[in-house]
Every structure is written in C-alpha cells, then in structure tokens.
Amino acid sequence: MNDFTLTTYKLLLTALQSSGYSFQAVEDFIRTPKNKNTILRHDVDRLPANALRMAKLEHESEIAATYYFRTLSESWDEVIIRQIADLGHEVGYHYEDFSLCRGNYELSIINFKLSLERFRKICPVKTICMHGSPFSKYDNKKIWEKYDYRDYGIIADCYLDVDFDEVFYITDTGRSWNNSSASVRDKVNSKFDIKIKDTNDLIEKIQNDELPDKIMINVHPQRWNDAFVPWCSELVRQNIKNVIKRWVIRREEFRSQNPGARR
Numbered sequence: 001m002n003d004f005t006l007t008t009y010k011l012l013l014t015a016l017q018s019s020g021y022s023f024q025a026v027e028d029f030i031r032t033p034k035n036k037n038t039i040l041r042h043d044v045d046r047l048p049a050n051a052l053r054m055a056k057l058e059h060e061s062e063i064a065a066t067y068y069f070r071t072l073s074e075s076w077d078e079v080i081i082r083q084i085a086d087l088g089h090e091v092g093y094h095y096e097d098f099s100l101c102r103g104n105y106e107l108s109i110i111n112f113k114l115s116l117e118r119f120r121k122i123c124p125v126k127t128i129c130m131h132g133s134p135f136s137k138y139d140n141k142k143i144w145e146k147y148d149y150r151d152y153g154i155i156a157d158c159y160l161d162v163d164f165d166e167v168f169y170i171t172d173t174g175r176s177w178n179n180s181s182a183s184v185r186d187k188v189n190s191k192f193d194i195k196i197k198d199t200n201d202l203i204e205k206i207q208n209d210e211l212p213d214k215i216m217i218n219v220h221p222q223r224w225n226d227a228f229v230p231w232c233s234e235l236v237r238q239n240i241k242n243v244i245k246r247w248v249i250r251r252e253e254f255r256s257q258n259p260g261a262r263r
Contacts, residue, residue, distance in 0.1 A: 002231075003198050003199050003200070004172075004175060004199070004223050004224050004225070004231065004234070004235075005224060005225065005226050005231065006053065006054070006057060006224050006225070006226045007226055008199050008200075008224075009054070009057070009199075009219070009224050010057060010061075011199075011203060012199055012202065012203055012206075013057075013058070013061055013063060014061075015203045015206045015207055016038050016206055017061070017063075018207070019206050019207060019209065020036055021036055021037060021038045021206075021215070022034050022036065022037050022038070023037070023038050023039075023040050023063045023064055023065070024037055024038070024039055024040075024064065025039075025040070025064045025065060025066040025089065025090035026039060026041060026066040026090060026092065026127045026129075026156065026158050027066070027090050027092075027126045027127050027155065027156070028064070028090075029162075030127065030155055030156040030161060030162075031155075033214070035213060035214075036213040036214075037213065037214050037215070038215045038216075038217060039066075039158075039162075039167065039214075039215065039216040039217070040058070040063065040064075040065035040066065040217055040219070041065065041066045041068065041129070041158060041216060041217065041218045041219070042054065042065055042066065042067045042068065042218070042219050042220065042221055043068050043094055043129065043131070043218060043220050044067055044068060044069045044070065044075050044094065044220075044221060044222075045070065045074070045075060045094070045131070045220055045222060046074035046075055046222050047074075047221065047222040048069070048075060048076070048077040048080040048081075049077075049080065050221040050222050050224065050225070051067055051069075051080065051084065051221040052080045052083055052084060053221070054219070054221045054224065055067065055083075055084045055087050055089055056087065058087075058089070059087040059088065059089075064088055064089055064090070065089050065090070066089065066090040066091075066092055066127065066158075067081075067084050067089055067090070067091050067092070068091075068092045068093065068094035068128075068129045068158075069081055069091065069092075069093070069094055069119075070094045070096060070131055071093075071115045071118065072096075075094070078122055081119075081122050081123065082122050082123065085122070085123040090126075090127070091119070091122075091123050091124075091125060092125055092126070092127045092128055092129060092158075093112075093115060093116060093119055093125055093128045093129075094128075094129055094130075094131045095112060095115065095128055095129070095130055095131065095140060095143075096130070096131035096133050096140050097109070097111040097112045097115070097140065097143060098138050098139070098140045098141075098142055098143040099131075099133040099136035099138040099139075099140055102138065103138045103142075105143065105146045105147070108143045109143065109146075109147050112143065112147075112149075112152070113152060116152055116153075116154075125153075125154070126153070126154060126155050126156075127154065127155060127156045127157070127158060128149060128154050128156075128157050128158070129157065129158045129159065130157070130159060132173070132186050141157075141159065141160065144157070144160070158216070159188065162216065164188040164189060164190040164192075164216075165190055165191045165192075166212075166214055167212075167214040167215065167216050168190070168192045168194065168211060168212045168214065168215045168216070169188045169190060169192075169215075169216050169218070170196065170202070170215060170216070170217045170218065171186050171217075171218040172218065172219055172220055172223055173186040173218070173220070174238065175223055175234070175235065175238040176198070177196035177197075177198070177199070177201075177202060178194075178195075178196055186218070192212065194210070194211065222234060223238070
C-alpha cells in the first residue's frame, strides 16, 4: 500500500469509523467531548488546494475536522478557507506571530489580533494552534507567557488546552507518525508510548482495538497526494527538511545540556 495518498487516508478514516470512533472538531471537543472519539486536526502549512480535497473527502464521509491556516501566502487562500468552512469544518488560526516578530511580545500580539480580524471577516475562529516554525529559535507558544488568548475570543489552544494523558496524540510531522527525530516542536507530554511504523500499521492498531478511546490526529494535507509527481515532490522535500530538523534538534539538545554555550 502506498502511504501518504488520499486513497490511504480514506482507508484510515474508514477504519476509525468501523471501530466505533466518532469525530469532533477541536472546538466541539473542548465544549462537549465524546467518549470514543477522534479529534481530527489539519495544519495547512502550504498547498491549500490539498486541504480542500481532503475536506471534501471528509465531508463525503460525514466527518467534521479542524483546519488551521497560516496567514502567509503559501497557506492563505480566502476562497478555499470559505469553501472548507461551508463544508461544515472548523477553521482556526495556525499562529506564528512570535517567530515572525522575532520574539517581540508587543508586535506579536498586535499581529495576532490583526490576523484574527482577517480570519473573522471570512468565518468564526474559536480555537488556535501554534505553527512549529522549526527553523526559528522562537517558540510561538511563548507569546502566552505575557498575554491570554481568551481575551481575544479564543476558547482553546489545541496544544495548551488538551490533556494528552487522556488524549493520544498522533502527528504525521516529518512524513512519518510520531517521529520525534523529525519534529522540533510538534510534540506533547503524554503517558502514551505507542509506536506507529506507517499508516498501514496505524490502521491495523485501530482495527485490533490497540489505541485509546480518545485520539487527536494531526494530518498535514500537503503530504497526501494520489498523483505521482506531487507525491514524489513532497517526499523529496520532506526528506531534505528532516535532515535539517535533525541538526536543529541536536543543536538544541546540546544547548540545553550546556547552558553556557553561545546561543
């Protein structure tokens, strides 16, 4: 089975449905969580057209998900954002203001507020999710050390307001599942330690009832293609990116172990 195709993604959704999992967008989960449940989240880092294809596939299966869009040109497309919202999916802000503003708190919160206003001209936004910005030294979540997103009509940040000892977090960051060596910041503290080789392995674990009742799956739409050329392009691009990420991770580990090292 070819991994990271929409065909494979459809099989993953079918396995979850057949195993009795319901689906909730992030906002719905925060407000009224269900018992056996998949919180389906998408970080639209780039290629919004891929996000629309995925949103239509989910809609056909009567599944609601959350799509987090950046405001940079590689992610932002007002027409597609509106279409995805009209399909019944939640749209949220994939914020990266702290890294874009190079750690300036005052500029970061101004940028955050303006970006929210831009979104809300299209559709409501009630939840947010930080963009990892793996090649920046700034962690976007740090903006909330000084400010409170609830002051801006946000009910939850999907990293900060979910108990990951209760919800098993699964992410395809790095074009693999929960690969810590390919993820700089897309990680959570959790009691769960379930290894997943590939999507076929994930499907088998779902079918064999080997996963907890509550799951959050973070799927980046740009990784999933049925057409050969974009599938290969994403594979090559991600492999190069993973090499750089591993260097960044090793650098940060060295700095944490050697506080006197030059930053």
